[in-house]
Amino acid sequence: MVTKRKSRFAFLFAEVSAAPLLVFRFAFGIMMFLSTLRFILKGWVDVLYVKPTFFFPFYGFEWIKPMGAVGMYSVFTLLVLTAFLVAFGWFYRASIITFFLLFTYVELIDKTNYLNHYYFISIVSFLLCFMPPVNRKTKSVPRWTVLTLQLQMALVYFFAGIAKINTDWLFHALPLKIWLPSRYNVPILGSFLNENWIAYVFSWCGMLFDTLIPFLLFNRKTVWYAYAFVIIFHVLTSILFPFIGVFPFVMIVCATIFLPKEFHERLIRKSAVVERSETTLVPPAPNLRTKLILLILCLHFIIQFALPFRYLLYPGKLFYSEQGFRFSWRVMLMEKAGYVIFYIKDSYTGKIIEVNSREFLTMQQLKQMSTQPDMILQFAHYLHDLYAPSLSNPQVFAEAYVTVNGRGSRLLIDPTVDLASKEDGFINKKWILTQ
């Protein structure tokens, strides 16, 4: 009994090469440096965090507020700076913690900008906070460090894969059947993209790739083949769906954490200006601090495993209600569009007025809100508070039409329910139709 437990610990604390971790941290830091810099240069800070007058915070994080132009640009400047420091391991701990907190702060400001991949970056930077500050001279690290990052990567792929196990994706080849034909001008593949069968091939291959790739990446015998597939898969998605931006490349780079250490060691050696002296670090003993770290990581992974399944607690169609949709690696899973009209009713006079939502929201916010019931509810409360001084007990109604995967548009929520009287929360929102 005792020996078994000991050996299990020994596995986690076994010395492995520090090279994969060093390369990962460097690559991650550089990518974040470039993408946060790009974010500023493209003017997105202004468009997404300064210009809007109303924001959609996450439930429980309503206290998170943007900080105005000076504040937001300072935050992004710090992100650029700390990402750079992380890449080179300077002031490592302070830098990565700052990066994690600021990045997550930015993501929590407005649901409109939620992307699974931003969530991924938040998580990776969170995990990096617990990693030892390795440098070029570090020879070895305990295995749990590299394993943590590998496991996180594996989870992303795996859950993205099982999310695809649904009738629309597998048996109707939706939404690829909608997306692919319009890509007819892609070289070579283009002329096939209007064929039904290719949508099915891509759907099934995509599902199989996502669910199986973690296992192939973990296996030393198949890792190089798996990595080749990773490259093909992400390059292909990037060609077919150019609007997904930098993320295919983020995944390609991050997946190098699975490659054998020789790859990383050669990379480090190639970039070395002077031959480094092999200093051996004292192998880290499982002290109280590391045990605490492992406990935190353990909890993290339990949550990570549970979150994608929380949708099962809600009745109704997930793709319409989106209850339990976010934070579950449901990437490019459906084609959804919507249109929502808000009405304010004066309880005393009974007068009903249609609101011009454009006056309050950016086009991007309108677009995101129109398909997501919790955002519609948030905006309804905003409208209620806005009109409360001038109307007697204003009621707010929403007439929202959505289409999912090309099915004819239909009402998303009950247009007769006064949304101002409904609270946000984790309990089932009964006013969502299509349940």
Added chain:
Amino acid sequence: MRHHFVVLVCILLVISGCHPKNKDQFDRTSLLTNLGNNIIVPAYQNFNATVLVLKQKGDAFAASPSLTSLDSLKQAYLASYLSFQAVEAYDFSASHDLRTALNSFPADTAQMKSNILSGSYDFNTVNNLRAKGFPAIDYLLFATSAQEVVSLFTTDANAPNRKQYLNDVMSEITSKSNAASSEWSSTFIGTFIAASGMDVGSSVGMLVNDMSFEMERNRRERVGNSLGYVGSLSSGVLSPYSVEAYYSGYSKELLIENLQQSKTLYTGAAGNGFDDYLDYLNATYYNDPLSTSISHQFDVVIQAAQDVQGNFSDALVNDKPTMETLFLELKKLTVMLKVDMSSQLGVVINYSDNDGD
């Protein structure tokens, strides 16, 4: 490794060699070429030609105001306003927002009165947005009886200022129309056709976005405002004066023309249009092809507009149910364009260029 890659490339090459039987390959470039060359540019040219006539008739009226010269100016105004509906429906060239500049209604009569009285005004300010363009001409020529209009431009104390004002309004229309028309015919048509991709800022995306925007404007501003359904909280009551072309009473004709022009853009007339594109994509709406469902809804809306008795401001009082029907049918069409069509085209209608997911 390298082996496998070579095999993969070979397979791809072989497959690409044997083209699938070209089942009417669709081509966005041909869609844009047709819409641009055969519909949009001619619409601008046509509008520009009517504006030229309008200006001539305006000058003639100013030179010798009479019932006859007023009448031919009124006719030129109607012809020009009708042809404007065609360019308003797809108004997104780089530097012109004719929709806002030339057709912000209802007219701001108080602002116009004070402008005429003072004789000094700047059309580029926000205050004057509803004191110029077609709504201004509508007010200046139709607010009172023809005889009174003639005297307002002859014997009235402010006649010189009023003439100047009418002239300035028409000059602005002329210069904006000229600029937009020549930009489209010379450089913008090339840019428009070249942006045949599916990404942010592509012409297809812009067109779809603009078509749904225009349909929303038809619903809200051309019909809904007058019903008191939309707008500020002080409304909520019928407001006949808020329709388009309130004084001349052409609200119905203008909306019908607008809808017909939108439909032409949708069908592409004789060439490739959005309906062909939707068919190519096998888009469905419940159990029917989406293309025919939208086409049908266009017809329903046009019929609903034709069913309105008289102009919209009269119908509000005498025939409110048909106005309400029109409002509802416009909403259905808006949803179909904005939700179903834009979704099924697979176009990225992102408003800011950003990372996706």
